[in-house]
Amino acid sequence: MTPFSRVTGVVAPLDRSNVDTDQIIPKQFLKRIERSGFGPYLFYDWRRTKDFVLDRPEYRGAGILVTGANFGCGSSREHATWALLDAGFRVVIAPSFADIFLSNCLRVGLLPVALAEADVRRLIELAGSRPGAQLTVDLGTQSIHAPGIDLSFAIDPFWRDCLLNGWDEITLTLKQEAEIAAFEARRPDWLPALTSPG
Amino acid sequence: MTLTLAQKLWDRHLVRRVPAEPDLLYVDLHLVHEVTSPQAFESLRLNGRRVRRPDLTLATMDHNVPTAGGRERADAISQRQMQALEENCAREGIVLYGIGSPRQGIVHVIGPELGLTQPGMLIACGDSHTSTHGAFGALAFGIGTSEVEHVLATQCMRLFRPKDMAVTVDGSLPIGVTAKDLALSVIGRLGVAGGQGYIVEYRGSTVRSLSMEARMTVCNMTIEAGARAGMVAPDEVTASYLGGRPYAPSNWAQARSDWDELVTDPDASFDRELLIDAEELEPYVTWGTNPGQSVPVTSRVPAPRGEADERALAYMALEPGQAIQEISVDRVFIGSCTNARLDDLRLAASVIRGRRVHPKVRAMVVPGSAAVKRAAEGEGLDVVFRGAGFEWRDAGCSMCLGMNPDILAPGQRCASTSNRNFEGRQGSGGRTHLLSPPMAAAAAIAGHLVDVREMAS
Numbered sequence: 001m002t003p004f005s006r007v008t009g010v011v012a013p014l015d016r017s018n019v020d021t022d023q024i025i026p027k028q029f030l031k032r033i034e035r036s037g038f039g040p041y042l043f044y045d046w047r048r049t050k051d052f053v054l055d056r057p058e059y060r061g062a063g064i065l066v067t068g069a070n071f072g073c074g075s076s077r078e079h080a081t082w083a084l085l086d087a088g089f090r091v092v093i094a095p096s097f098a099d100i101f102l103s104n105c106l107r108v109g110l111l112p113v114a115l116a117e118a119d120v121r122r123l124i125e126l127a128g129s130r131p132g133a134q135l136t137v138d139l140g141t142q143s144i145h146a147p148g149i150d151l152s153f154a155i156d157p158f159w160r161d162c163l164l165n166g167w168d169e170i171t172l173t174l175k176q177e178a179e180i181a182a183f184e185a186r187r188p189d190w191l192p193a194l195t196s197p198g
Numbered sequence: 199m200t201l202t203l204a205q206k207l208w209d210r211h212l213v214r215r216v217p218a219e220p221d222l223l224y225v226d227l228h229l230v231h232e233v234t235s236p237q238a239f240e241s242l243r244l245n246g247r248r249v250r251r252p253d254l255t256l257a258t259m260d261h262n263v264p265t266a267g268g269r270e271r272a273d274a275i276s277q278r279q280m281q282a283l284e285e286n287c288a289r290e291g292i293v294l295y296g297i298g299s300p301r302q303g304i305v306h307v308i309g310p311e312l313g314l315t316q317p318g319m320l321i322a323c324g325d326s327h328t329s330t331h332g333a334f335g336a337l338a339f340g341i342g343t344s345e346v347e348h349v350l351a352t353q354c355m356r357l358f359r360p361k362d363m364a365v366t367v368d369g370s371l372p373i374g375v376t377a378k379d380l381a382l383s384v385i386g387r388l389g390v391a392g393g394q395g396y397i398v399e400y401r402g403s404t405v406r407s408l409s410m411e412a413r414m415t416v417c418n419m420t421i422e423a424g425a426r427a428g429m430v431a432p433d434e435v436t437a438s439y440l441g442g443r444p445y446a447p448s449n450w451a452q453a454r455s456d457w458d459e460l461v462t463d464p465d466a467s468f469d470r471e472l473l474i475d476a477e478e479l480e481p482y483v484t485w486g487t488n489p490g491q492s493v494p495v496t497s498r499v500p501a502p503r504g505e506a507d508e509r510a511l512a513y514m515a516l517e518p519g520q521a522i523q524e525i526s527v528d529r530v531f532i533g534s535c536t537n538a539r540l541d542d543l544r545l546a547a548s549v550i551r552g553r554r555v556h557p558k559v560r561a562m563v564v565p566g567s568a569a570v571k572r573a574a575e576g577e578g579l580d581v582v583f584r585g586a587g588f589e590w591r592d593a594g595c596s597m598c599l600g601m602n603p604d605i606l607a608p609g610q611r612c613a614s615t616s617n618r619n620f621e622g623r624q625g626s627g628g629r630t631h632l633l634s635p636p637m638a639a640a641a642a643i644a645g646h647l648v649d650v651r652e653m654a655s
Contacts, residue, residue: 017506018390018488022620027601031262031275033236033282035343045622070391073424073488074620075599076326077234078342098256099360099394099426104342156358158219165255169344170247173352176222179355183224188456190447191226192314193253194293196397 001109003166007090008136009063011146012054013127017068019163021101024072024080038079039086058131066093066123072101081108091137095120095146106159111139113153122149139164202362203431204397207337207460213354220356224318228349229305230257232276232283233601234324238347239286249290250353256314257287257294260304262601265564265591269297271603290350303567304533306330310414311569313443316458317432322349327535327617331527332429333413334436334626337397339427340493341624343479360426361469363396364462367404369476374651376545377412378634379617380474380535381419382482384490387472390490393425396470399462400430404476410439411541417534419617422489424430432457464639483522483647484619484632486510491619495522495637495649513621514629515609522647525631529612530561530642531624532588532635535597538566538617542635543574545617547582549639549650555587556645562594562604564590588642600625613641 019192029041053059071094072080081104084092092104092105093113105112115123126133126146136145139160142152162169173180201209214222228251235257242249249255259280264271269280280297287294295301297358301308306327309315314392317335321328322345331338341355349355398420405413413430420428432438440446447453458461480494487510493500501518502508511518516525532538532546543565555561565571571593574580580590597604598616606612606628615638620628631647640650 016509020488020618020620022599022623024628026627027599029498030233031273031279033240033279035237035241045626070394070424073390074326074422074618076324076340076342078237079343081342085594096391096394098391098424100340104344107342107344112531141445168490169356170245170351172350173348173354176354179214179222180224180352184353187224187226188318188453190449190453190456191319192316192445192447194256194445194574195253195312 001107001166001168002170004090004111004139004163006136006138006140007063008134009090010059010061010132011064011066011123011127011135012059012062013124014053014065014067015124018070018073019067020074021072021077021080022074025077025083030077030079035082036085036086039088042083042087056131061088063088064091064093064135064137065089066127069095071097073098076100078104078108081105081110085110093120093123106163109163109166111137111163113137113144115153117150119151151185199432200466201465202468203335203360203399203429203460203462204337207318207320208359210318211337214231220358220611222356225349225353225355226254227309227314227321228255229309229323229328230255231261231305231325231390232259232279233261234343235286235346236279236282238343238350242350243346243528245515247351249292249350252291254353255284255292255350257292258302258305258308259283259296261595261599263297263594264602265594265596265604276602298334300568303569304535304538304595306418306654307539307570308564310410311391313440313445314449316440316576317436317460320353326421327418329428330414330418330535332417332420333410334442335429335432335457335508337427337429340421359550360397363393363398363425364468364471365398365400365472365474366402367400367474368402369404371476371479372405374481374636375479376634376636377408377415379479379482380476381416382484382489382632383474383479384472385419385423385490386482386492388423390422390488391424393420393423396425398428400428405430406433409541410435411539414539415536419489422617425530431461445477481634481637482652483637485514485516485522487513487619487621489617489619489632492503493522495647497522511639524646525647526611526646527559527613527631527641528610529606530559531597531612531614531616532562533562533564533566533596534616535566535595536617537635538564538570540570540573542615543570543579543585546635546639547579549636549653550586550643551582553586553643555642559642559645561587561642562591562597564591565593567593597624599623613638613647
């Protein structure tokens, strides 16, 4: 995972709650066997409707998305986070995130920032009233800055350190080999196992 | 110390716990399918890693498989995904029940029917509806592709313990009301984010009286309320379902006595509790674009409460105040990991027997697995469905998510036994109404959404 420390970028508003991963990346684009190339299909159906906010030229190249509660609900498809990253987003700010989406974000290096509803509202208004306005999101100091705006956010320290250092979760877990092997040795013997196809 | 079922299951799988870190948990069964795994296998290979426990990993093809005409009907990219899964499984020694196998089917249907899903296990799969397996008193988590790779490499997952929620349902389900209606009612009450950060345990006399198939429907839909997992404590119903299945424990007596411990202790407390009186439930239908937007079939399209509702109504082309039963449908889909097991097909067939699908409706049954299809044919259900004018298809996820050729055309309206009515879920521009199998069957006959209780009389 690419380390994440600090991002300054244009903030784009998507003022909707319960945005599901089917909207973020529709199913017809899940057939790729690579992790890249999903960006052009981000919010595919919405982008084909007139006046979709993210199509406004001021938000082109935006790096920060600010949106409504329960962002990323529904399907577990990690392709949703790949599509956001591929389209240039490094941060998503919302009042809350769906559990699996949040877990996916932390593992791919897309920073999920949960803020109080009122603070999200301020940022949505900033992005809407001053299109092209920039924000700085600093993971090390857990803070967000723009002219007239200074906010702080909470994030779990374990995942913060993983993001800051770009640590690979598998490498971390493989260091626990002794404990994993010990656990395996004490598993009940009636649990099912598949026989190898040979 | 008194513990909830979820806490007991969690503790059983604890490999490592250190302060300020997520727990490391052991995965007893990892289910893999063609859509969310290729990038995980690829990355594993690029890092020079192998699958740690191929013997605890099972793969199938379900998401993009055609349900008529076999593999050749799939588009080139879907075929490439299927081929990638075959190559990955062959290289890593993973059992694959691919297209054409008598054991192929939707991943959440075949795990239970093979007896691989058992009480006390921790099950992971790169699919949100993994919550289904909780019906057996297992901890079952849907995960993304990075976590799939992590489980392949380490057989573990890393999680902070969610909170505990009890959903207690007491009383008898009224006639015509199914587990799907209970699930829609729970989501309606909690909202689509109400379960965020929780494991839900379903309890109470109603839940005890549900079949395993019905419990799976309820646990399956738990993710639609935003919860991390759903579960039901195992009992006699669970044991009699599992007995005699291919992977049922050979040391049956020992397993049974172990399962007896898998209950929430009498004094254990939950972080949140929801009580439901089963007798008050009705058949529900969704009117909007998320599974929390449902109303009883006897009611009307509600007035919008805010911009999100207005957008949903516009997408669904519905007017507030319109009677639900006046909404006509173009398509009917009976299928998905929510409602495509033998019990579901029996319930639907009982409504259809002796009737015809409305001439304006195209209706389709997609059994949840090849085994469900064979069993249904064994008791003549295919004859009932075909005779009424339904298409009788091969197993797969099909029109639940429309990754295969089974999709809605823009503007088409579908009565569907699946789990998500998101915009475009069943095909770009398509409109989905979620309901139970008997309600879907009734809609196919009537040509519009209809109260199945009226049809029966």
